[in-house]
Amino acid sequence: MSDKKGWGASVLGWFVVQDEEGGHAEDADAAGTSPGDGAAALSQVFVKDPPAALGGQVDFRAVFEAAGIDEEESERVSKAMELLASLPTETPAPVKKQIVEASLTAFGVSIDKIIEGGVAEIQTLEGYIRTGAADTQTLLTESAARIKKFEDEIQRIRTVMDERVREQQAVVNACNDKKLGIQQILEFFGQEAVARVVQASSKLRAPAEKAGGPATRKER
Numbered sequence: 001m002s003d004k005k006g007w008g009a010s011v012l013g014w015f016v017v018q019d020e021e022g023g024h025a026e027d028a029d030a031a032g033t034s035p036g037d038g039a040a041a042l043s044q045v046f047v048k049d050p051p052a053a054l055g056g057q058v059d060f061r062a063v064f065e066a067a068g069i070d071e072e073e074s075e076r077v078s079k080a081m082e083l084l085a086s087l088p089t090e091t092p093a094p095v096k097k098q099i100v101e102a103s104l105t106a107f108g109v110s111i112d113k114i115i116e117g118g119v120a121e122i123q124t125l126e127g128y129i130r131t132g133a134a135d136t137q138t139l140l141t142e143s144a145a146r147i148k149k150f151e152d153e154i155q156r157i158r159t160v161m162d163e164r165v166r167e168q169q170a171v172v173n174a175c176n177d178k179k180l181g182i183q184q185i186l187e188f189f190g191q192e193a194v195a196r197v198v199q200a201s202s203k204l205r206a207p208a209e210k211a212g213g214p215a216t217r218k219e220r
Helices: 002-011 035-045 060-066 071-086 093-106 111-189 191-200 207-212
Strands: 016-018 025-027
Touching: 035 111, 060 071, 060 111, 071 093, 071 111, 093 111, 111 191
Parallel strands: none
Antiparallel strands: 016 025
16 A cells, blocks of 8 residues: 555655555645645636535536536546446456446547546646635634634623622722721610601601612601
């Protein structure tokens, strides 16, 4: 497998190879590239902007068209793929090759054209992958910056909230301490005297009226 992988990397670095153990497909050149290379791939492969893969669904015909690959080229490759897939799986590879080549030749289909079209399609798909990766990385970077901004704002708001709660608690404590001091002098004069003054005053409220509603002035 290492020889095959090396061949793929040296001849056509964007070939997809299979991992021996897990059958995992990977790009032979992916390890040495970054998503940012997608912009370069775009300018080299596509003649116009390729379509977005909405929901992860790829419109291959539109992608190939954006790379200047016409429908006839794609049809050649597709027919060769269908012919190969129609052969029994137990057929030896050399026999399959002879059958496919003989069939294509019989129909006047150029094998070189199929190879050329297949290589162009693989190159296009690699460019599409890298372009999408670059766009995705840009989105992730911008989104992470926005999230950070929102997180900073949330933290600032929480800080304001916490400070306000501490301030209010300090107000409560200070006012209660002051009330206790005033209460001492009122208690000194006696509860009956305080009640009498409150009842007679036009600007004071009896304690019971505080929770009940508008205070009523006492007639003097």
